[in-house]
Amino acid sequence: MNNRYRHLFFDLDRTLWDYDSNAMEALQEIYNSYKLEGVFDEFENFHCSFTKHNDELWKEFRLGKVHKDVLRTLRFEKTLFDYGTINSDLAIELNNHFLEISPRKTRLIDGAIDLLEYLRSKPYSLYIITNGFTKIQLLKMESSGLDVYFKKVFTSENTSSSKPHNDIFRQAVTSVNARKNESLMIGDDLETDITGARNYGIDQVFFNPLIVSHNHKTTFEITKLDQLREIL
Numbered sequence: 001m002n003n004r005y006r007h008l009f010f011d012l013d014r015t016l017w018d019y020d021s022n023a024m025e026a027l028q029e030i031y032n033s034y035k036l037e038g039v040f041d042e043f044e045n046f047h048c049s050f051t052k053h054n055d056e057l058w059k060e061f062r063l064g065k066v067h068k069d070v071l072r073t074l075r076f077e078k079t080l081f082d083y084g085t086i087n088s089d090l091a092i093e094l095n096n097h098f099l100e101i102s103p104r105k106t107r108l109i110d111g112a113i114d115l116l117e118y119l120r121s122k123p124y125s126l127y128i129i130t131n132g133f134t135k136i137q138l139l140k141m142e143s144s145g146l147d148v149y150f151k152k153v154f155t156s157e158n159t160s161s162s163k164p165h166n167d168i169f170r171q172a173v174t175s176v177n178a179r180k181n182e183s184l185m186i187g188d189d190l191e192t193d194i195t196g197a198r199n200y201g202i203d204q205v206f207f208n209p210l211i212v213s214h215n216h217k218t219t220f221e222i223t224k225l226d227q228l229r230e231i232l
């Protein structure tokens with residue numbers, strides 16, 4: 001094992017918790033129960049349109065351009081609008097339903113639990129740094145059994161900051177009395193996780209399961225979670 005790192009900061013969505021599979025399952029349930037085939041013809045249309053708007057709105061949220069409540073209803077409003085339906089009440093209802101069921105989904109990225117069990121048997125302290133909302137992120141972790149591995153969860157909400165800004169990393173690292181050179185950030189997003197951690201001054205592991213090509217400098221890069229064992 002590596003003698004240098006002691007404090008491991010993990011991203012949650014798409015690094016440990018399988019956001020895309022869980023969202024898709026939730027959307028499929030919503031599609032069926034609201035009989036949305038009348039609007040979208042087929043599930044894939046609904047799914048694609050939602051994913052596009054959701055990702056765009058999250059980007060705007062990170063830039064401080066949109067409030068979380070607006071993000072939540074607007075993603076479904078825009079999705080419905082793409083297929084000619086203007087219905088704010090329905091958008092709000094779909095969103096409430098999505099928020100209710102999606103964080104309770106339990107799919108994890110392959111190898112997540114094996115990796116966490118391995119890390120737990122070593123002298124590492126594990127934490128989460130996530131841009132999500134506290135209540136939702138904790139619910140995801142509890143539902144999927146991730147909660148037991150982590151000492152603290154830092155969110156945009158409880159730090160009043162968000163990745164890639166220095167402040168969320170600074171609050172996380174200093175509040176657990178970690179040294180920067182003993183700290184490692186593991187995440188799937190080059191902008192928020194990797195650039196953020198690098199600018200703050202801690203080493204990073206880019207989790208790149210889709211093997212996207214890029215020009216970013218990263219301390220380490222892995223395509224499967226179990227490759228972390230070679231580093232740790």
Ligand SMILES: [Mg+2]
Pocket residue numbers: 011012013014015187188189
């Ligand atoms: Mg992520």
